[in-house]
Amino acid sequence: MYSNTRELLAISRERGLALWQVILENEQQLHEMTETQVFELLAQRYAVMAASASKALEQPCRTAGSLIEGITQDQYAYAKKGETLCGPLINRVMARALSCSEVNASMGRICAAPTAGSCGILPAVLISVSEQLGCTSRQTLEGLLTASGIGAIMMKNATVSGAEGGCQAECGVAAAMAAAAAVQMAGGNPSMIMNACALALMNVMGLVCDPVAGLVQVPCAQRNASQAVNALLSADLAMGGMVSIIPLDEVIEAMYRVGRLMPYQLRETALGGLAATPTGRAISNKIFGGPL
């Protein structure tokens, strides 16, 4: 039916359907499922996302090496106080993204989106945008469907693995997916959705995967927070009329090629970037008794 975002957009235009409707049809064919069954499964996934986005807001989760234990609680308390630079929406989005990361690092239950390391971005954006705009649960799930459908294209035509493409492939793809969801939920049109995706991915092009001590904690949690914000601002830019000069499919391809050009030290091996700093190495030595 479609193998890239250009074809997906063309089908949506020809038939006058929303992107999520085309993605839904494809999914129904793939699994021989009814629309109700697909939405039930989506609701189950969303429930897991929502639980992980709130679990660490009020109580810290114990993590290996304690690198990010309690960071969510502090951020949430700050967001609630109200005296912030970026306002309640951005600050709550960041707290929710951090919560998912903290829960993930503590061996709690999460929904990978597209990976475990980037599991906070999409939930934080879905929940916060839904709250901000007063979306129904159906509208929120349509956002999730849009995001996952475009994510599937990126998984197919590029990669979502940090070991292959760096952080841009994990948190970058998650941000692009979340941007798509946000535009869908805010009532933007299919072109705006594609532009928001392209802008989000453009903003993160080249980001390396350099986990301290090889743990999915630092800088993963911080990048979940910042990429959730990237998703929101990309959505606003697109709905304000900004068009990505480079079409989304070409941005996806470029992201993949940048990943291929990255040295292996910057692809999840904990041999470069923040992991290779003196402090990063010292933390690794302390936890594992030596470098990885």
Place this chain on the structure above:
Amino acid sequence: MDISIFEVAGPVMIGPSSSHTAGAAKLARVARILVGQPFSHVSFGLHGSFARTYKGHGTDRALVAGALGLREDDERLARSFELAATQGITFDFHEIELDGAHENSVKITFTLKDRLQPPFTVVGSSVGGGQILITEINGFEAELTAQSPTLIISQYDKKGVVSEVSTVLANHNINIGVMKLSRKGKGELASCIIETDGEVPAAVVESLRQIKNVLTVCAISAI
């Protein structure tokens, strides 16, 4: 688009890593199904990245959880060591080199309660996104992803066994997707792995067990 949205928004799993935690748990859980009988000890030989980073990613607890039959999204996974103790199952971890194996590979050796039987071994890899590939079962080469319903049959390498197996399946309207045969030597022990398009009912598995020269039949549903 042949990639499901649920592969992107999913899997639901216990963190922190789809390959080092969820995939590890799934590997051990499928291995437990393959063993199919009580065991007292499990030994995990860790290769590559599994050997280097297993502690930080909870790979150890995930493997034990899988061996106890817990699913990848079961929150008891983090407490699997304590659970194993209450079930009287012991375990150990050690580093090994598996020639040409994927970075995230493990050799799992089960010591069976039936002491007359030799240990049961399974070698497999966590290939990313929580997906697995089992490459060896009790010394027989395998190629098992557990993404479709699968039958694992051990038999004597005798004429007609394979044909009888496929006849039983055909008679029950079960289509064979992929079939892989291997044997230790002519006329000796052989192994047959069959991926089917639909689940294989227990009664059909029982009919397969009745076939002459078939030793064991293990059915794994799509997981």
